[in-house]
Amino acid sequence: MPEGDAVRRTADRLDRALRGSVLTATDFRVPQLAATDLRGAEVLRTDTHGKHLLTRLRTADGQELTLHTHLKMEGSWRTAPAGARAPGPAADARVVLRSAKAVAVGLRLGLVELFPTAEEQDVLGHLGPDLLGAWSxxxxxxxxxxxxxxxxxxxxxxxxxxxxxxxxxxxxxxxxxxxxxxxxxxxxxxxxxxxxxxxxxxxxxxxxxxxxxxxxxxxxxxxxxxxxxxxxxxxxxxxxxxxxxxxxxxxxxxxxxxxxxxxxxxxxxxxxxxxxx
Missing domain, CATH: 1.10.8.50 (Helicase, Ruva Protein; domain 3)
Known part of the structure; x- marks a missing residue:
């Protein structure tokens, strides 16, 4: 399973690819989000807490949401320039995010969920302090x-x-x-x-x-x-x-x-x- 530093590098890669972009297409290939469409949402940033990836978005109507993913043992995120074929085997894709700038694909992710950013503490509050966080x-x-x-x-x-x-x-x-x-x-x-x-x-x-x-x-x-x-x-x-x-x-x-x-x-x-x- 990727550790804190590897997950942080993944977050940085996603941040470089998508931060500040508006999503032009999304595809969630997990049952609980299959009907979700985040076209028009702005990607604010991708952060981590330990091994958890938190991609924060603002929808066209002003809602702030967090896409929470976890790589578990076999997951990964890959990125490519806009217009490129989505990287990785299509059968392994769980999330596809496209913008005018790039495409990002979450492959074999162990966890995919979407919730209001205001609820992050409810979801992740049980975790200890993040060694790669601000660390006060x-x-x-x-x-x-x-x-x-x-x-x-x-x-x-x-x-x-x-x-x-x-x-x-x-x-x-x-x-x-x-x-x-x-x-x-x-x-x-x-x-x-x-x-x-x-x-x-x-x-x-x-x-x-x-x-x-x-x-x-x-x-x-x-x-x-x-x-x-x-x-x-x-x-x-x-x-x-x-x-x-x-x-x-x-x-x-x-x-x-x-x-x-x-x-x-x-x-x-x-x-x-x-x-x-």
């Missing part, structure tokens, strides 16, 4: 409070919970925990300085947004420390990277860590997942 002092304090609310909760489970903080997926879980020196299977209380952890992780996502992809090591030839590197040697100490499952029951995800650089996990837990792919 209040956001930082709220994220810290949510993260540390249950010190005994498994760290990796807490970080993947978008209600705690929005934008972290499996890449940033693994890489941020490595840089912090904390095993993702350890409890939240293992973080030595949770506020510093959150600030550093935010900087890592911002750097990935600028670079166009995660490069946590500083070396594009070997861009990540542990993510998907199980059975390979740690770039820092040479210990073999291991992998294991973390997350709420039924929503487990694979994560990765170095047993030497991230020693907070009990030895038995590390042995129990050594070599898992």
């Amino acid at each position: 002092a209040d956001d930082a304090a709220e994220a810290l409070a949510r993260l540390t609310a249950d010190p005994d909760r498994v760290l990796g489970e807490a970080l993947l919970d978008q209600r705690v903080v929005a934008g972290i997926g499996t890449i940033w879980l693994a890489e941020s925990c490595f840089v912090d020196g904390t095993c993702p299977l350890a409890p939240v209380s293992a973080l030595r300085d949770p506020a510093r952890y959150l600030a550093r992780t935010r900087r890592m996502l911002q750097a990935a947004l600028r670079a166009g992809r995660p490069v946590t090591t500083g070396d594009r030839r070997s861009p990540v420390w542990v993510y998907r590197r199980q059975r390979d040697a740690c770039l820092r100490c040479g210990t073999i990277i291991v992998a294991g499952q973390v997350g709420e029951p039924g929503r487990e995800r694979t994560t990765y860590w170095c047993p030497h650089c991230q020693p907070q996990a009990p030895a038995a837990s590390v042995e129990g997942v050594r070599g898992v792919s």
